[in-house]
Amino acid sequence: MINTLFLPELREMLADGKTQELADFCSALHPARVAEFMKGLSSEEAWAVVSKADLETRVSIFEYFEPARQVEILETQNIEELAELVEEITDDDRVDLLQRLEPELRDQFVLRLSDEERRNFHRLSQYPEGTAGAVMTTEVARLSESLTIREAVEEVGRQSEEYETIYYLYIVDEEEHLRGLVSARQLLEGMRQPSTPLKDIMETNLITVAADEDQEEVANKVARLDLLAIPVVDAQHRMLGIITHDDVIDVVREEATEDAHLSAAVTPLDQTYLRTPILILTWKRGIWLTILFFFALVTAIALKKYDWAFDKWTWLVFFIPLVISSGGNSGSQSATLIITALSRGHITVKDWWNIVWRELAMGLLLGLMLGLLGYLCSMFMIEGEELARSAVYVVPITLLAVVVSGTLTGSILPLVFERIGWDPALMSNPFVAGIVDIVGIVIYVNVALLLLGTA
Amino acid sequence: MINTLFLPELREMLADGKTQELADFCSALHPARVAEFMKGLSSEEAWAVVSKADLETRVSIFEYFEPARQVEILETQNIEELAELVEEITDDDRVDLLQRLEPELRDQFVLRLSDEERRNFHRLSQYPEGTAGAVMTTEVARLSESLTIREAVEEVGRQSEEYETIYYLYIVDEEEHLRGLVSARQLLEGMRQPSTPLKDIMETNLITVAADEDQEEVANKVARLDLLAIPVVDAQHRMLGIITHDDVIDVVREEATEDAHLSAAVTPLDQTYLRTPILILTWKRGIWLTILFFFALVTAIALKKYDWAFDKWTWLVFFIPLVISSGGNSGSQSATLIITALSRGHITVKDWWNIVWRELAMGLLLGLMLGLLGYLCSMFMIEGEELARSAVYVVPITLLAVVVSGTLTGSILPLVFERIGWDPALMSNPFVAGIVDIVGIVIYVNVALLLLGTA
Numbered sequence: 008m009i010n011t012l013f014l015p016e017l018r019e020m021l022a023d024g025k026t027q028e029l030a031d032f033c034s035a036l037h038p039a040r041v042a043e044f045m046k047g048l049s050s051e052e053a054w055a056v057v058s059k060a061d062l063e064t065r066v067s068i069f070e071y072f073e074p075a076r077q078v079e080i081l082e083t084q085n086i087e088e089l090a091e092l093v094e095e096i097t098d099d100d101r102v103d104l105l106q107r108l109e110p111e112l113r114d115q116f117v118l119r120l121s122d123e124e125r126r127n128f129h130r131l132s133q134y135p136e137g138t139a140g141a142v143m144t145t146e147v148a149r150l151s152e153s154l155t156i157r158e159a160v161e162e163v164g165r166q167s168e169e170y171e172t173i174y175y176l177y178i179v180d181e182e183e184h185l186r187g188l189v190s191a192r193q194l195l196e197g198m199r200q201p202s203t204p205l206k207d208i209m210e211t212n213l214i215t216v217a218a219d220e221d222q223e224e225v226a227n228k229v230a231r232l233d234l235l236a237i238p239v240v241d242a243q244h245r246m247l248g249i250i251t252h253d254d255v256i257d258v259v260r261e262e263a264t265e266d267a268h269l270s271a272a273v274t275p276l277d278q279t280y281l282r283t284p285i286l287i288l289t290w291k292r293g294i295w296l297t298i299l300f301f302f303a304l305v306t307a308i309a310l311k312k313y314d315w316a317f318d319k320w321t322w323l324v325f326f327i328p329l330v331i332s333s334g335g336n337s338g339s340q341s342a343t344l345i346i347t348a349l350s351r352g353h354i355t356v357k358d359w360w361n362i363v364w365r366e367l368a369m370g371l372l373l374g375l376m377l378g379l380l381g382y383l384c385s386m387f388m389i390e391g392e393e394l395a396r397s398a399v400y401v402v403p404i405t406l407l408a409v410v411v412s413g414t415l416t417g418s419i420l421p422l423v424f425e426r427i428g429w430d431p432a433l434m435s436n437p438f439v440a441g442i443v444d445i446v447g448i449v450i451y452v453n454v455a456l457l458l459l460g461t462a
Numbered sequence: 463m464i465n466t467l468f469l470p471e472l473r474e475m476l477a478d479g480k481t482q483e484l485a486d487f488c489s490a491l492h493p494a495r496v497a498e499f500m501k502g503l504s505s506e507e508a509w510a511v512v513s514k515a516d517l518e519t520r521v522s523i524f525e526y527f528e529p530a531r532q533v534e535i536l537e538t539q540n541i542e543e544l545a546e547l548v549e550e551i552t553d554d555d556r557v558d559l560l561q562r563l564e565p566e567l568r569d570q571f572v573l574r575l576s577d578e579e580r581r582n583f584h585r586l587s588q589y590p591e592g593t594a595g596a597v598m599t600t601e602v603a604r605l606s607e608s609l610t611i612r613e614a615v616e617e618v619g620r621q622s623e624e625y626e627t628i629y630y631l632y633i634v635d636e637e638e639h640l641r642g643l644v645s646a647r648q649l650l651e652g653m654r655q656p657s658t659p660l661k662d663i664m665e666t667n668l669i670t671v672a673a674d675e676d677q678e679e680v681a682n683k684v685a686r687l688d689l690l691a692i693p694v695v696d697a698q699h700r701m702l703g704i705i706t707h708d709d710v711i712d713v714v715r716e717e718a719t720e721d722a723h724l725s726a727a728v729t730p731l732d733q734t735y736l737r738t739p740i741l742i743l744t745w746k747r748g749i750w751l752t753i754l755f756f757f758a759l760v761t762a763i764a765l766k767k768y769d770w771a772f773d774k775w776t777w778l779v780f781f782i783p784l785v786i787s788s789g790g791n792s793g794s795q796s797a798t799l800i801i802t803a804l805s806r807g808h809i810t811v812k813d814w815w816n817i818v819w820r821e822l823a824m825g826l827l828l829g830l831m832l833g834l835l836g837y838l839c840s841m842f843m844i845e846g847e848e849l850a851r852s853a854v855y856v857v858p859i860t861l862l863a864v865v866v867s868g869t870l871t872g873s874i875l876p877l878v879f880e881r882i883g884w885d886p887a888l889m890s891n892p893f894v895a896g897i898v899d900i901v902g903i904v905i906y907v908n909v910a911l912l913l914l915g916t917a
Contacts, residue, residue: 037687071686082869161653165652173647191646191650195615195622195628198615198616212491214492228476253689256685257685259715260806261686264802267722273798277801279808280799281808281820288825289824289827297832300784304784311843324772325763325765326762327765328479329758332757332895336750336892337747344726344728345735353735354736369747437791441573442782
């Protein structure tokens with residue numbers, strides 16, 4: 008998706024050293040567009056272009072570069088010029104960026120940060136990936152409750168460059184305990200009575216999150232409450248930072264992609280599909296395929312054990328894929344329904360009885376339906392002399408049993424994982440299918456033996 | 463997930479008619495919390511509680527009720543009281559709510575709307591579900607560029623109740639053409655020079671979307687640009703409305719859940735898992751299971767055709783599940799990687815050559831790996847007199863061919879769907895697996911015939 012529209016012009020301007028024209032190009036469009044138009048340039052060329060712009064424009068374009076390009080620029084270009092830029096990046100994004108660098112280079116950038124930002128960096132980078140603390144920014148407006156609306160507006164106007172958002176202003180006491188929230192909306196509306204103290208208009212029923220809370224939980228809260236930002240507090244309710252709506256969207260998308268990959272037995276990627284090297288992608292797929300290979304191997308061993316049965320009734324072989332795929336597919340359906348409902352907060356482990364009951368009912372209904380289809384197919388496909396009259400019931404009864412064990416396995420396993428604190432998405436589709444395959448073959452052969460006799 | 467903490471007290475207060483206490487309860491906590499605490503009440507009781515609160519509080523609590531409860535209240539409670547509440551709900555949410563009602567009841571509520579809101583309702587409900595128009599709100603601050611900062615602040619303070627957000631203020635000309643954007647942040651910062659005209663500070667490099675644009679594309683734009691809201695314009699660049707960050711989060715989550723369900727062969731649900739009736743859920747799963755049943759039936763027919771081969775070499779049967787699951791799993795992996803990358807905008811159909819090349823390379827690597835494992839298993843598991851020496855190569859060669867056809871099918875099918883304008887997520891995992899199953903069996907038997915001879 009490379010837009011080549013301006014590439015020749017940009018390269019010509021670079022060759023001719025047209026500094027002013029390049030600076031104009033950088034500020035003429037939305038920074039995201041500028042970054043897009045430069046996708047076809049090398050990282051070196053792109054940096055040469057943006058370094059002509061003023062610092063503010065440079066930072067905003069840089070923030071729209073893809074992570075890989077950002078890292079390449081930091082690794083290759085003049086460190087003093089870059090340090091100036093790194094200082095201006097929002098603190099949570101800066102942590103993400105610097106953590107992608109080699110430790111030595113990262114330390115060089117950290118050393119060049121101002122004292123305050125360096126403290127911020129160390130504080131933020133201590134939170135483990137995937138927690139509220141790792142996503143939050145500390146660049147948040149903290150105001151004293153003794154201010155009036157007019158004083159708050161003046162303060163915000165003076166300081167606003169330092170904050171990631173000024174749409175929510177947080178009121179804290181001397182020890183940084185979170186007391187309330189005033190929105191920019193309230194300030195603008197309040198300008199009609201500018202001497203009202205903030206504490207008279209502030210909202211005190213605040214919803215907060217702890218720094219070690221899972222980012223997915225945080226995203227669920229923000230989404231449910233339609234918030235612009237949510238404050239992160241410590242055990243003493245002291246304000247640590249905020250998580251803003253744009254970070255929440257990123258978290259939601261990231262988690263959804265991770266869950267999708269897990270459910271297809273791919274270890275989640277750290278980069279986009281095209282940027283992930285083929286060998287790494289092969290590895291992330293290969294380990295799961297190998298695990299699933301061993302599931303299939305157990306099925307093979309089971310089949311070998313019943314060798315003589317398949318020898319005797321060859322038609323049993325035809326329906327192996329049908330039995331396996333019916334169990335696997337109904338199990339995947341259940342697993343996915345439960346995993347998505349858990350992650351959206353629509354169900355909790357406490358609903359287990361209700362869930363298992365529903366899955367049992369659905370398993371019976373779906374099993375009866377597939378069983379009926381299986382009966383019809385059996386009538387047409389099973390031939391052979393000396394065939395017991397009960398042979399046509401083997402496939403339908405197996406399908407019923409397999410679908411029920413599929414829905415039960417698919418619903419219970421994610422609940423068990425959630426209960427013991429593992430990611431239920433790990434109990435993803437091919438895994439459930441692998442287990443149901445083995446169970447399915449055992450059921451199949453035993454139903455056949457029961458109905459056809461062992462003789 | 464029902465919090466029963468306040469239920470007895472609330473029921474007691476209702477029985478004793480303690481209007482003031484109930485009103486206090488409603489305003490004491492964040493409206494989302496109030497709605498949560500009332501989950502254990504019947505819809506009738508919940509409405510009895512909130513109707514004691516003032517209109518504004520009532521509306522905000524009502525908005526946090528689950529859709530099913532909202533509908534139940536509208537269907538059963540006093541229509542005049544409810545009409546007052548419906549009038550106050552944000553216009554895009556109101557359309558969603560009323561469209562869940564029976565047509566006659568919906569018409570009654572629409573009739574009771576103010577003229578302006580009725581026009582809004584008709585305008586918004588004309589956009590098809592899933593487009594930008596269906597998600598946008600028209601309750602947006604439109605200002606004239608001739609205003610100064612001071613005039614704008616006054617205007618916003620006066621009018622702000624009517625707008626869903628005042629964090630972005632849009633500047634339009636007399637014919638509603640979108641000219642620029644001023645953020646609340648700029649207004650607050652600008653209060654130091656309050657007589658500056660808006661047109662001097664407004665941002666004019668705006669990113670907009672068309673009303674018929676897919677909501678997923680819109681979400682991608684907002685997420686990429688970290689926007690609070692994005693304006694929706696018509697072909698003449700006239701402002702129709704905006705889509706706000708909270709709607710974008712809802713869209714992202716909704717699309718992710720839909721994609722997950724599709725990828726497990728479940729038609730996306732309209733309600734949460736527990737609220738979807740068992741019969742509907744069975745239907746949404748059953749149709750896909752039936753379709754997949756017929757795929758498996760084709761595999762069964764293929765197996766029946768090669769009946770004699772399995773009779774002759776019984777050990778071929780053992781590996782049927784292995785062949786099928788290896789092809790299906792590698793196909794699912796490719797399909798999911800491609801579907802998620804397409805929906806995140808990381809790849810486009812134009813990258814097809816690069817994608818197919820990568821998938822071919824990965825298919826070969828993964829196929830060689832599984833083939834090696836298959837070779838080792840074959841050495842231990844295949845027994846029998848008069849066995850050709852080439853027998854141990856049947857499974858490995860089949861695995862290589864099946865995995866490669868899995869990765870190619872799994873990557874090409876979603877790209878083809880995207881190209882012809884269908885949702886690539888439809889080409890979801892079990893579908894790819896179903897196709898690869900059939901191909902796999904055909905490959906398996908033919909490799910066996912080739913190596914073992916037809917005699």
